Amino acid sequence: MRKIIRVLFLLSPIIILGFALYEMDLWHPPLNSDVPQYIDINVLRDHPDIYKAPMRVIIQGQVYNKTGDLLFLYGGDRGFFLVNCSGLDISSVEPGMDLYFFGLSYIDDPLKGYFLAENFWIQYSYSVYLSIPGAFLILIILFVGFKFNLKDFSFSRKRQEEPKDA
């Protein structure tokens, strides 16, 4: 492989990073209001009139406290975000849990000012930690199977393929 091509390939994740940085602050109005929209709580607060009921909205947040049917989610420096879960069994919900909510936004309504949850799911995120043993296995495959060469910063199976008497 030519060196210049290799350098370009090595730098290719910059494209992903660029897109990711662009995505972080990106917001555009929904194209189709019939599709449930997944949005950040802060975006919902910035554009309450766009996401108001009857549009279905999905939000994610961490529970700070609960009182009866009401859940208070962490809302950063803008105060807590109120979710009304009337009609739902939230006995399994504990403070600190990450939840996804599916429902209707009434936060632009001065009389209500809450998000009415129609359904919720508790998020269990073991997957990040379960990736640690997987990462070790990958490292074994790469470093033992493909033999990492520090000199030219590459994995190579060349030496494996070389005849013993060479």
Add this chain to the structure above:
Amino acid sequence: MPDWLTHMGIAYLVIWSISKIPKFEKLRPYFWLFVIGMVAPDIERIIRLVAQEIGNAFFLELTYAITTVSHSILGVAIVSLFITSFFPHEKNLKRLYLALFIGGIGHLLVDLIMWPWPGMGINLFYPLAGSEFSFSFHLVWPGGFLPLIVVSCILLATVCIDLIQRNFTVFNFKFLSKTERGIA
């Protein structure tokens, strides 16, 4: 969005099935590249783990954005290019890239069973992003143990089959009986 172990398990099951077919023997050099390709789109997990532990909100947010990009056909193509650059001595780079790319597409297919992703699915055709362009079969909750348990059980069954047949085809390793060893 299953963990790396589940993805690797599924990749192993795929290469195990292929290794049983003699016609595909020439694909053997690319088996483990396929496994690497299968976990490659989740490469940002390492940063997320660190960001979670140190409580850095910016990096955590960034990893979610990276996930959106890397879990697309474009993202898989780029990540596969990146990994290819670490194999400059490989004779057939196109095949190597293809093995990684197919592995990456396999990763996306596995993730499609998961829900609810942001936008209720994966933005396969990124930069077309948003809820309107999200795809998912909405079958299994991400982050749980169910996919890993199912995959582990099937994997155990393949090991049992290999033990009965005395032939670990993925590793090209045969158990020989005493008489067979004597003949050899």
